[in-house]
Amino acid sequence: MTSRRDFLKVAGAGAGLVLGFHLEAKPRPGETAKTVFHPNAFLAIRPDGTAQVTVPKTEMGQGVRTALPLAVAEELDLDWSKVEVVTGQPGPDFKSMQTGGSTSVSTTWTPLRKAGAAAREMLKAAAAARWKVEAAQCRTEKGFVLGPDGKKLGYGDLAEAAAKLPVPKDAPLKKAADYRLVGKRTPRFDGPAIVTGKAIFGLDVRRPGQRFAAVLRCAVIGGQPKAWDEAKAKAVQGVKAVVKVPTGLAVIADSTWAAFKGRDALAATTTWEEGAARDFSSPALEAKMRAALTGPADDARREGDPAKALAAAAKVLEAEYSFPYQAHATVEPMNATTALSEGAAEMWMGSQSPNRAQERAATALGLKPEQLKLNVALIGGGFGRRLGTDFSTEAAQVAQAAGGGPIQVVWDREDDLRHDLHHPATLHRLKAGIDGAGALAAWTHRIAGPAVLRSWTGGQKAPSQAATETNGAYDIPYAIPAVAVDFAEVEAPTPLGWWRGIQIVPNVFARECFLDEVAHALGKDPLRFRLDLLGDRGIVKFGRDEADIRRLKKVLEVAATKAGWGRKLPAGHGLGLACHAYDGRTYAAEVAEVSVVKGRLKVHKVTCAVDCGLAVNPAGLEAQVEGGIAFGLSALFSQITWEKGRTVQTGYHDFPVLRLADMPVVETHVIPSAEAPSGMGEPPVPVAIPAVLNAVFAATEKRIRKVPIEDGLI
Amino acid sequence: MPAYQLTVNGRARTVDADADTPLLWVLRDTLGLTGTKFGCGQGVCGACTVHLDGKAVKSCQTSLKEATGHAVVTVEGLSKDGSHPVQKAWIAEDVAQCGYCQPGMIMSAAALLKRKAHPSDHDIDEAFADHVCRCGTYPRIRKAVKRAAGGVK
Numbered sequence: 001m002t003s004r005r006d007f008l009k010v011a012g013a014g015a016g017l018v019l020g021f022h023l024e025a026k027p028r029p030g031e032t033a034k035t036v037f038h039p040n041a042f043l044a045i046r047p048d049g050t051a052q053v054t055v056p057k058t059e060m061g062q063g064v065r066t067a068l069p070l071a072v073a074e075e076l077d078l079d080w081s082k083v084e085v086v087t088g089q090p091g092p093d094f095k096s097m098q099t100g101g102s103t104s105v106s107t108t109w110t111p112l113r114k115a116g117a118a119a120r121e122m123l124k125a126a127a128a129a130r131w132k133v134e135a136a137q138c139r140t141e142k143g144f145v146l147g148p149d150g151k152k153l154g155y156g157d158l159a160e161a162a163a164k165l166p167v168p169k170d171a172p173l174k175k176a177a178d179y180r181l182v183g184k185r186t187p188r189f190d191g192p193a194i195v196t197g198k199a200i201f202g203l204d205v206r207r208p209g210q211r212f213a214a215v216l217r218c219a220v221i222g223g224q225p226k227a228w229d230e231a232k233a234k235a236v237q238g239v240k241a242v243v244k245v246p247t248g249l250a251v252i253a254d255s256t257w258a259a260f261k262g263r264d265a266l267a268a269t270t271t272w273e274e275g276a277a278r279d280f281s282s283p284a285l286e287a288k289m290r291a292a293l294t295g296p297a298d299d300a301r302r303e304g305d306p307a308k309a310l311a312a313a314a315k316v317l318e319a320e321y322s323f324p325y326q327a328h329a330t331v332e333p334m335n336a337t338t339a340l341s342e343g344a345a346e347m348w349m350g351s352q353s354p355n356r357a358q359e360r361a362a363t364a365l366g367l368k369p370e371q372l373k374l375n376v377a378l379i380g381g382g383f384g385r386r387l388g389t390d391f392s393t394e395a396a397q398v399a400q401a402a403g404g405g406p407i408q409v410v411w412d413r414e415d416d417l418r419h420d421l422h423h424p425a426t427l428h429r430l431k432a433g434i435d436g437a438g439a440l441a442a443w444t445h446r447i448a449g450p451a452v453l454r455s456w457t458g459g460q461k462a463p464s465q466a467a468t469e470t471n472g473a474y475d476i477p478y479a480i481p482a483v484a485v486d487f488a489e490v491e492a493p494t495p496l497g498w499w500r501g502i503q504i505v506p507n508v509f510a511r512e513c514f515l516d517e518v519a520h521a522l523g524k525d526p527l528r529f530r531l532d533l534l535g536d537r538g539i540v541k542f543g544r545d546e547a548d549i550r551r552l553k554k555v556l557e558v559a560a561t562k563a564g565w566g567r568k569l570p571a572g573h574g575l576g577l578a579c580h581a582y583d584g585r586t587y588a589a590e591v592a593e594v595s596v597v598k599g600r601l602k603v604h605k606v607t608c609a610v611d612c613g614l615a616v617n618p619a620g621l622e623a624q625v626e627g628g629i630a631f632g633l634s635a636l637f638s639q640i641t642w643e644k645g646r647t648v649q650t651g652y653h654d655f656p657v658l659r660l661a662d663m664p665v666v667e668t669h670v671i672p673s674a675e676a677p678s679g680m681g682e683p684p685v686p687v688a689i690p691a692v693l694n695a696v697f698a699a700t701e702k703r704i705r706k707v708p709i710e711d712g713l714i
Numbered sequence: 715m716p717a718y719q720l721t722v723n724g725r726a727r728t729v730d731a732d733a734d735t736p737l738l739w740v741l742r743d744t745l746g747l748t749g750t751k752f753g754c755g756q757g758v759c760g761a762c763t764v765h766l767d768g769k770a771v772k773s774c775q776t777s778l779k780e781a782t783g784h785a786v787v788t789v790e791g792l793s794k795d796g797s798h799p800v801q802k803a804w805i806a807e808d809v810a811q812c813g814y815c816q817p818g819m820i821m822s823a824a825a826l827l828k829r830k831a832h833p834s835d836h837d838i839d840e841a842f843a844d845h846v847c848r849c850g851t852y853p854r855i856r857k858a859v860k861r862a863a864g865g866v867k
């Protein structure tokens with residue numbers, strides 16, 4: 001944790017931003033800087049007793065603006081009704097606000113608790129000094145310090161005195177048994193603002209004199225405008241200017257609608273240099289991926305001698321699985337607002353990578369990062385899309401080309417689907433060798449497709465590429481004597497990005513469905529088969545991760561029991577299951593109950609058991625399970641396909657997202673745990689797809705190996 | 715450009731804009747009411763849902779001209795202080811995740827309950843058929859609608 005002193009030292013180096021940061025806790029009327037207790041970057045206590053908690057991560061619906069302040073409030077014994085939450089700004093205090101990989105709670109849990117504990121000790125010391133007693137005679141409760149003989153002072157009354165005290169380095173942390181807020185169901189902090197329309201998302205930012213811009217981009221990846229007639233755009237009422245930017249042509253107008261209309265008018269006059277990607281198509285990529293299933297590849301895991309074990313096997317099963325390109329399709333389209341002034345810039349946006357966005361936009365503007373103040377708005381859906389900085393850098397460039405702003409660049413739905421940072425397609429070939437005794441002796445899983453990691457490493461091939469691209473496959477948790485998992489990279493010109501559940505979604509889909517095939521081929525119950533293969537093992541190491549097999553077995557058993565695994569089902573119904581240890585940190589198992597009637601699939605219920613260590617906010621955790629399952633089920637029917645270098649899909653009409661009527665009942669069982677909390681944003685997603693498809697097999701004996709499910713297949 | 719008159723959240727407003735301007739952008743850009751959201755502009759996500767004379771409509775598919783002379787209510791005007799039974803039920807069920815789709819959902823829920831005090835599951839399915847929540851808050855939306863229905867009677 002950055003202590004107040006460290007912070008001041010850092011501050012000396014680059015005074016510009018410190019002010020920016022202090023604005024967050026700036027004195028209100030009637031307060032002075034001296035009366036606000038601001039012991040660290042996370043916390044400020046005002047004389048009226050309100051506590052402002054600054055969250056070092058971005059809220060995108062996963063509940064960090066509730067769960068993270070809970071950690072501070074718990075240690076500090078705050079009155080939750082007096083907590084105000086603000087989101088931090090990238091800069092010296094918040095050097096890594098990156099929000100992704102289901103890591104927000106696990107990485108901030110300890111620093112935030114320490115920040116709260118340090119403040120608690122300072123308030124106690126301030127009260128003890130005032131009462132002339134020992135700090136050890138004082139305790140805290142709901143915003144008050146309580147002393148001997150019924151003495152009682154509110155935090156607000158002590159704020160000024162506490163602010164003068166040194167920040168203790170090792171304030172004691174509470175025992176879990178003493179938690180008052182953590183582990184209880186706490187509703188979302190932003191709920192009231194959301195239901196009244198007051199919550200401000202990036203697209204809701206309104207600055208004085210603000211204009212709006214739409215960018216006309218080539219539908220073909222990497223294409224550029226060759227010739228255009230601005231007059232047509234300028235003829236539209238409200239359009240002010242047309243400017244060239246690296247991504248295309250920006251139409252600046254005094255309303256979003258005028259910008260869209262101007263952009264459409266401009267499009268009708270524009271001819272394109274489509275560039276090298278113009279021949280790219282999904283069938284061509286699929287052919288390359290299929291070839292790569294048998295070519296050279298990079299090992300992610302190799303144990304035993306899989307080739308020999310397969311050759312010696314009494315029986316070899318083999319199958320090919322396929323998963324398509326996917327889009328994020330956040331309901332709030334990409335947008336960012338920029339205002340430039342002499343040697344400085346300010347931006348407003350929803351970003352999962354505020355520090356990267358700041359750095360890159362500043363670079364594009366010829367500024368230093370500290371000259372660009374970036375305000376993080378609420379995010380209308382992230383799912384990995386807003387880890388990208390393409391839209392924020394573009395918005396900065398538009399403002400610069402248009403002479404300063406403030407300008408809000410707004411993407412429409414078609415922009416959003418066409419110019420997403422898509423999650424790439426993969427083909428999978430799996431083989432299982434069964435020995436003479438009927439045991440699973442060998443397992444090989446080859447994955448072919450474009451590498452997402454390159455989108456994060458500036459196009460470089462990172463040493464961890466094979467492990468990253470086979471995540472969910474290389475860490476197959478079952479005890480199998482010979483295992484080979486490898487990745488054959490196939491080039492594609494499409495910009496890529498992380499997606500909720502990352503590569504684990506396609507990889508666990510292939511792995512858990514194929515394992516189901518093996519179980520059925522051996523005449524074994526899929527639950528029993530998995531439990532036997534997990535065996536009596538403890539912590540098992542797979543390359544860079546390790547997983548506790550006992551915790552995985554536990555979620556599997558709980559999900560199966562609660563779902564009534566093995567019970568008699570109505571005709572046409574089936575149960576299917578899947579499990580995974582997500583990055584070895586969060587354990588999830590799901591059992592799906594489906595029916596297939598006249599070829600129509602209905603998912604009735606998904607029973608989920610999760611172990612993510614200590615559940616900081618069970619209400620938020622269950623919401624993540626429900627949302628994760630919805631996200632996974634959506635992927636059963638959606639895909640992005642490519643034709644002539646452009647996406648075929650242009651909206652929710654051809655990239656369908658699960659609707660309310662198709663949402664199954666979700667029952668969540670959280671395994672009580674004292675382990676450190678881990679993440680829950682992504683882990684429910686990957687298991688949902690194989691659980692449902694295994695249930696489809698149970699109901700119909702049809703094995704679906706390709707997502708999306710094709711019409712008429714079941 | 716002619717000026718158009720409409721009532722928004724009980725207040726008479728005069729708007730100078732093209733007749734074909736979608737009500738959505740009149741609300742958001744001209745009147746500064748950003749509670750109504752833009753999700754698709756194609757009529758298929760429901761994020762822009764408002765009430766026109768008490769009925770749920772998609773404001774991205776309703777032109778300024780069509781709204782002229784009618785009463786428009788947005789999420790900001792549903793209640794003064796978040797006390798509409800639907801808003802209260804939404805808080806009680808802790809529905810929102812990112813929250814972006816929620817104003818549209820809430821407006822559809824309020825219109826449904828006005829039309830049908832005790833909607834069946836099927837009624838709820840139909841009322842939200844044109845809505846997208848990418849965060850997957852659907853189970854809680856269903857619960858919140860039922861809770862609000864119990865509350866209004």
Ligand code: FES
Pocket residue numbers: 751752753754755756757758759760761762763772773774775
């Ligand atoms: S924005 Fe109107 S339906 Fe999507």
Ligand code: FES
Pocket residue numbers: 061331380381810811812813814815816846847848849850851
């Ligand atoms: S709550 Fe995020 S889209 Fe519905």
